[in-house]
Structure formats: C-alpha cells, structure tokens
Amino acid sequence: MPDPAVLHELERRLEEIDPSRARPPSAGPTVSTGIALLDGILPRGGLPRGEPVEWLGPRSCGKTALLRALVRRRRAEGEPVALVDAGRTLFAPDWVGPEGEEEVGEETLWVVRPPSGEEAAWCADLLLRSGGFGTVALLLGDEAPGGGRGRAGPGLRRSVAVRLQRLAEEAGAVFVVEGVSPLAALRLRFRPGRLEPLGGVPFGPFLPGVRPVWVRVGGGRRAEVPVLCPEPGEGRPRNRRVPAAARDRKGRR
C-alpha cells in the first residue's frame, strides 16, 4: 500500500508540471487577500469561496504575515473570521483589532485553541458546518490532526479533507489550511526570498526594512511580496514606517 503522503506529493508535483491536472476552481465568488501583489497572481484575482486553499511553506517564509493580512481584510469588511490554532503558537498582540487595540463586544475574530491537534479538524468541521463564518483558517501547527506529517509538513487525511471541502462549499466560506490539504483547489507555496542589501545599505534580517517572500501558485505564477522585518526590542513589529526604498522594490517579480 503506497504511503498517502507520498502519493499526495506526487500528485502535487504533477500538478506543477501540468496545471491542467489540478482540480479546476469553480467560477464562484472570490475575495481579496488584502495584498495587491498576491491578488495579482491568483486565478480570478482572489481566493475562492467554498474551496479549500492550501497555504504551505517552511518556518519564516512569511505565510503567517500574509494570512494575517487576509484576516485583517476580511474583518475590515465585517466578516466573522475563525482561526483554529492547533499548535497554539499565535502571538496575541499580533491579532488585535485593526487599530491595534483590543476589541470588546463586537468581535469579528474568534481564535479556537484546541488542547490537542487531534481536535483541530473537528473544530474546523463545526465552524464550517455552522455557516456562520465567512473565513475559516485551520493552522495545523507541528502536529498533524487527522493525518500524519508528510514531507511537505503537517497535513489532513484525505477523508477529513473531503468532508471539510464539502462543508466549505456548502458554507460558501473562504477555507485556508496552513498545511498539506488534499483536494485543495488552490495551492499557495511560500518560501523566504534572498536577503539583499537595500539601497546600498547593508541589509540584515533584523534591521528595519523588508524581506521578500516568494509566493507561487499553480501554472507557474509567482510573486515577490515584501514583509516587514521584526523590530529590535519587541516581540512584535508595530507602527513602523516603511522605507521608501522598500516601497520601490514592491511589484518586482
């Protein structure tokens, strides 16, 4: 019996070689990711509703930064968003309201922190089934609920993925899986870009500035999205001014 993780990896690579093998995304509505550069390379200009989106990359590839941009965008439009944080690694100060202050009363973000990774898929199932959330993100963390850790990282079992895909479709929700998700209609691959000197100034990973993140989707489309570097002395960056040179570098692919 072949290893399902190996099969999935083969399937994924075949899709990269021959994009026509990928499950065609439906012609349903899409939503913006909150990052114009990213929207620019996505089919139909945004993330599809009712279709699982695989959001995959190694540590420090910038996928959480772009996920947060998506969450902020959805919240700003008044949409209820739910995050299932299986690894319990989200840092609370990074997920406060749009202006950085704590929201009281009218929340638009619910973070589910299951005590074990095994419960995460069940939580996502309930959230999608309710139809009450416009965006649900399942962050699998290091552990692999309902499945195993494949070569590409933690992932969902195929049977679980099928169920969640149907629920997302019925709910018409944006469903993002940070991890390997069989049957994903859209696969986003993130990887950290090369650190380069910025405008002649020596560029280090922790100096104020940006670091590039490469995002690739099926069909060979990819974009380089800048992400702000962490600021010295703080666990989280906040209220920083973007260097003009960094702005100029945006859009370069």
Next chain:
Amino acid sequence: MARIASIRIARPPGDPAGRGEEPSPAHRLVAALLEASPRVMVAAPDLCRADARGWGRRGGEAAFARAVHAAAAVRVGVGIADVRVAADAAAAVALREGGAGDVPLPPTSAGSTPPDAGSSRIVPPRTRIVPPGEARSFLAPLPLEVLGLPGPMEETLRTAGFRTVRDLAARERVELEARFGLEGIRAHRRALAEEEGLFRPPPPGEPPEASVELGDGVREVEPLLFVLGPLLDRLCGEVGGAGWHIRRLVLRLGLEEGGRREIAVRPARPTLRRDLLHELCRAGLERSAASGAGGEGRLPAPVTALSLRADERAVPEVRQEDLFASRSRDPAAASAAISRIRARLGEDAVVAPAPRPHHRPERRSRWRAIGGPGGGAAGAEGRGADGAAPPPDGASQDEPPPGILRLLPAPRPVEVRCEAGRPAAVHDGEGLHELAAAEGPERLSGDWWDDPYRREYYRVCTARGELLWIFREPRAGGAWRWWLHGWWD
C-alpha cells in the same frame, strides 16, 4: 405552606414495584410531572413526588391533579397534602379506592377551602386532596403501613399492639423513645404529621429553577440525559414565558456521598434552543465523566438529584438583515458552533486576543475567552475581489505586512553552538542549522517577587532564512541552557 403531591403508579400484580424496568415507570413519569411542577422527586420505582404549589391561578390543586392524570400515560393515584407521609398515604388510598367520577372538594375543618383551590373544585378520580392542616386527622384512622416505617420497626410496633396511626399518635413521645429509641421518635413524628416540608421553592427574585430528585444513585450519563430533557423543557418554557433567553445555565448534581457538583453551561449567545442547551449539558456531563475515575460514560460518584437553574438571563438579540446582501452569515449558527466547541474543549478554547503590557513574552500573549458573534458582528458578503469592497481599516493593500511572531506554548530546549560568545549554530531536533546572523543579547528579567526569570534573547537567522527567537538562561554551576521560544513568519 408546603403542598406535596405524591403520585403512585399502578403496577401489574406480578411486578408491584416496577423493578427491573429501565428506566423505571417513575422516571418515565418525570417528563409528565415537570409540565405541572418545577420540582419533582423520584421516591421509588413506582412513586414520584412533586411540589404542588403555585396552581392558585391555574385552577387549584384539582386542576394540578387533572394535569397529572392527563399527562401520565399510566394509571396513577394522586394524593396532595401538607407533608410527605400524608401525601403518600393519600396517593395509596386514591389508587386503591379509585373513584366513580368527579366529586366536590370537601371543605376543611375550619370551613375554608384549601389554598390554590381556585375556580374549579371538582376533583378527578383516583385523587385524594388532604386540606391544609388536616394531615393528622387524615392519617389517624389509617393502618400503620401508611407511615412507611422500616420493616423491622413496623413489625415491632405491630407486635406491641399498634394497629392504626391513631394508636401510635396517642402515645407520649417520651414513652416511645424509652421503648423503641430513636426509631420510636421518628415513627411518632410521622404519626403526628410533623415532617418538615419537602420542597423549598427559591425565594422571590431568585433565578428560575427546575429539579428532579432521583431515587437511587445514578452513575451513567444516559439516564441523566433522559431526565434532563423534560427539565430543560420546563425551564425554557418558564424563562421564555417571561420574555428572556438563557445566558448561563447551572446544572447541579446532588451526589449520593454528600455534597454536590455544579456544571456551568454558557451558550455563546443567549438562547432558548432546547436542543443546543441539551447538547451543551451533555457535553458538560461527559466532560465530568471523563475527568473522573468512574469509567467510560460513568460519573465519578452516584447522582441522586439533578437541578437546572437559569443563572443568567438576557433579552433576546435581534439582528437587522441587509435586504440587498446576496448572502449573510447567521450569528446564531456561529454561536451554536462556538458553544459546542466550548462545551467539549472548555471555556478557554475559544478566545480573542487580549494582550497586556508585560516584559515576559508568554505573559504578553494573553487570550480572553469570548462567546459567539453578536448582533452586528456578521456582515454582508458576496462581494468579489473586483467588487465594491470597502477599504480595510485605512490600511493600503500596497503596505508590506509585518512579520508575525509564532510563539511556542512552552519554550523548547535546543542545543546552541557558540563562537566568540555568540550563537553560531542551532540544533533543534530537526537538524543542525548554521546561523547567518545573530542579534542580541536582549536581556529580560523580573518577577522576582513571584516567578523570577533571567533570560538573554537572541534573534538569529539560519542559513535557510529562518528567523528564530532563542534565549538562554543560567543554570546552576554557571552553565547556560538554551531554548527556542518562537520564530517570525
């Protein structure tokens, strides 16, 4: 004044007590009784008791008896009196004597009618209502068995020549104490109908409550759920009738070994949905069972009483929908999902960020438990990426997003190789990572009054581009221990 209704179930001759049936006839009668009374007790497999007060404006005690007869699917005898022993005796008499039809309620010795008699004084068949203050005279001519004394005591009294309750009541208590001890005093109290009231209603202003006292201790969850349904029906009806929804429910288990256990159920938003509340109570009971050593589906200790109290109530939320939105989210459905998650995984499983200023990173990352979506939380949807979406909180889509810290729930020990006193490579269980850059140390210390810590944080970049947050802290002997605390992503 207490008014107690005893309901005795007629059983076939071969099985007088209905033993061996699961659930017992009395448990099956609970649902019917809860429609008439908020406080119900299963006294024996064929005997239930209920609080009969509060029917003054609903037709009186006769109407209560009619409601019980109508709701019960089996033949029952109903007795109503001030004290338990008189009510039980009245129920037995009513069931034995039956009734040829409706008869007028007899006047009391003082010439007044019983409380709650209301407009209807027609007593249904198989019903015996003992007027207030007349329990003693009602019991007097009855045989001694009606007192429900322990078998040996009853036999002893019979041997001593006592035949009726009157015989016992006529004696001095001191004499009975001398002859029969404590049991003699108890028997005399019963003969004089001196028992205290069985049911104590909550004082005015207290939250609505419904309760059932179970005969024998129950350890399995399923039989409790069987009784829970009617209790919820009763409570939801009462709370809903007053125009409220339930925000917080307290499920109280009276334990056989003494004491009680409370399980709080808080739906994500106020609701009267019985199915949701039942599911949340089930989850609470199952969690309680899982936490004990009783085995799968079994509670840690036998439960003899079950009560539900609507601890917090709220005005129902009403949400104005957008007529032109192609699709809108249902906050009630989202709340139900949140409630189920919280019921199964605990109150802290669903949270919102609530950071606080603190030097220690893990304490800065604080989450607060929250409920479900409020009335205005869910917005309209269906606008595509190219649609007329509003600008998101003033932030431009051209602004680079900030890097986000992923903080491990607990720092993970790592091996760090240092060169010239600075980290040069990290081994974190997945292999050795050479470092391209390291910045630090950033020294953090404090909490000396509580849980002192002293750390030196480094932000390091591996050759693969990973931005890790590591720290070291001193160990005994002057050595350092390294930890991975998180990474930027």
